[in-house]
Each structure stands twice: as C-alpha cells, then as structure tokens.
Amino acid sequence: MREYPGTRPGSQPEYLHEAYRATIRRAPAQPPIRLPHTRSELTGPVYGHNPIGPADHDLTRHFAEPPQGQRIIVAGRVLDEDGRGVPNALVEVWQANAAGRYRHAVDTHPAPLDPNFLGAGRAVTDETGNYRFLTIRPGAYPWRNHHNAWRPAHIHFSLFGTAFVTRLVTQMYFPGDPLIPLDPILQSIPDQDARQRLVSQFDVSLTEPEWALGYRFDIVLRGRRATPFEEGAK
C-alpha cells in the first residue's frame, strides 16, 4: 500500500530535460519501478546526532566581520499536503556570495570570494513548521550550459521530513529576476504554477526596519494527515 500520494502531473521535472545538458548522460533511460511502501520507505533519517549551533541559521555571523551584500531574511513554513506544519524538520541551505561565487574549489567564475561568507546554513523547524535564515542576497553567475548562460539568483534547500520518501532538494528564486524565464533548470518543471511556487515572495511583514529585507518561501513535503502512522495500517 502506498501511504504517500504519487506525483501530480507536471508538478515535478522529468529526469531528462535536454535544455539542461548535464541530464543527457545522467538521466536513466529505463523507467523507475514502482515500489510498495514498506517499513523501509515509511521510516527515515531522524535528525539529532549533529546538534544545530546557535548561529547556524545566520549566514551573516559565521565570521568576525559581516559579509558583503544585501542582508536578507528568508523564512517560511514547511508543510505537508494537508497544510499542517512539519515540526523538527532539518532544513539545510547553501548559496553563492553576493558576487555570484561559491566557496567551492570547482567554481572558477572570476568573481571575488568573500572572506566573511561561507554560504551554508542549517535550521530545524519549530513545533508549527516555521524556519528562518539570515543571509545575503546571492548573485547570479554564469554556468556554460549554453551560450551566455546565467543562473538566476537562488538559494539551495535540502529537507528530510518524516520518511525516506519525503526527501526534497530544491532551489528558491527571487521575485522579478529577469533570468528566470531563461533558466533551463527552473524551466524543467512543466507546470507554470509549480515553477512559480519556487519563487519566493517579498514580505514586508518579515522585513525588519533598519536591518534586512524579508522573503517568504513556504515548502510542501509529501504526506497527508490521513497517512495512518500506526502499525495496523501498513
């Protein structure tokens, strides 16, 4: 029996999306085999072996000096398909610096590294599913996928949720970014509304006076209230 509903058509990318060239030799050619959900799929990693530090959610405080760039707050709720907050979910983020450069050996884009910015953070959702990060707005960067290819500004998100099958890795974008319609990675998602849900919203109520602009990004993981989490239902 499958306790987690399947994918709504168009709401997720396919593995092969030729405009994103790296998929051409990495997307499997065979269709995946549908699995029943056993105890192996319904359980999943439980966070807790690697405690979150008090500044892990604040990417502007990882060094003695603040990083370059526009300070922003990125916050939202992690929800299930019934709109219930998912508590105690690990949220990991990573991003380029304000100049569009990652602190990674393979990123050779000739933009400056910022000695005061690592670009990685972690948080755990509270009892109602809320998370909050403080960071700087990342820059766009070129990526050689095609002529004059530039990634829109984005923040990578990684979440576990409650089961092996609720794993989600995605990217958050910024409203009004002119690169969005040109980006084969975001455009790999067939459904327009599903793409739009990866674009954060400027939120004046999250914005802090004299301090930082606020962007809201809510995330929905697989799973429903009806999911019977007791032994007899398996």
Place this chain on the structure above:
Amino acid sequence: MSLIPTASQTVGPFFNFALTANPSLGILARAGARGERIRLAFRVIDGDGAPTPGDALIELWQADARGRYGHALDPRSGDADPNFHGFGRLETDAHGECVFETVKPGPVSDGGGAAQAPHINVTVLARGLLKPLYTRVYFAGEPANAHDAVLALVPEPRRATLLARPVAGQPDTWSLEIRLQGEAETVFFDV
C-alpha cells in the same frame, strides 16, 4: 486543504561545503555497534561510463544488524542499536567513489508480516539529476534474496544491478557500481 509538494531541483555541483563537509557522516556504525561490520564502496558512473567527479552524493538509510530502524514508525525502534546511526551521506570523489562504514543490516519487516531480505535504501543526488534517484543495495549470495518481494518486482536480468559483491582481497568490503544510464543501468525505484 490539498497542497502540491514543492518541485525538486538539482543539487548542483557546489553542495559539498554544505552537505558533505563532515566525513563522519560516512560512518554509520560507531564503536560498540552490534553485528557484522562492513565497508560498503560505491562507484557512480554516467551514460558514457565516466565517473561523477565530486558532483554526486549518496545517502543511505538502513536498519541495524537486527533489522530495526531507529525511527518511531518501527515498533521495535526502542530496541534499536544505540551505537548504530541508520543515516549516512558522502560525496563521490574524483573517481566517482565513496566508502561507508556500516554493518550488514538484518532482515526488515515489510509491515505485513513478511520479512524483506537485508537491504540498504539509497538516494543518489547529483549535478544533472533534477530529482533524486532511489535504489536499494542487496547482498549477493544472501539466501533471503530469493523471497524478497521488492526484488521480485525487478525483471530477473536486471536484479544483479542491485547486488553488492564482496571485494576480492579486502575482507568485509562490499562494492556496488551505480550506473545512471546505459548498459547494465542500475534499477531505480519510483517511491
């Protein structure tokens, strides 16, 4: 209310400083863990047979040596091995390889009364993968494989892609190649 799950996007090539900077995530079995200790080596290759150089990562989720998951949905989780952590995560190196230190899992209930053969649940994330790939590792020569309901879903000629094999000359070491595409492509699952 019925919300649609957020769309997946690729993990990209630049995840390592955030996700895999801690190599201890490759060690699932701590000192004192029960069971048969093994090293489980992976190699990930693409449709050209080329390794994924540092831009793929593998996550494991597995039961302990007695088949218990350290998770509330396993009714035996209270008795799970406290020295075993069922989650692991490593990036592949320049040769597309990574090695986990774990134990051979025990048989796991399918939830309905039957046992599943010992297996490890695997998630592959990489540049060029717009969503995760899910597969399982089984162990070559394990008699319970013959009765495993998930292996039975896989056409017989493709089952070998899920079987880790002992590495000659390296005791307690098993290896499995994950072929993303092409000849002997690994079986992936829709979970």
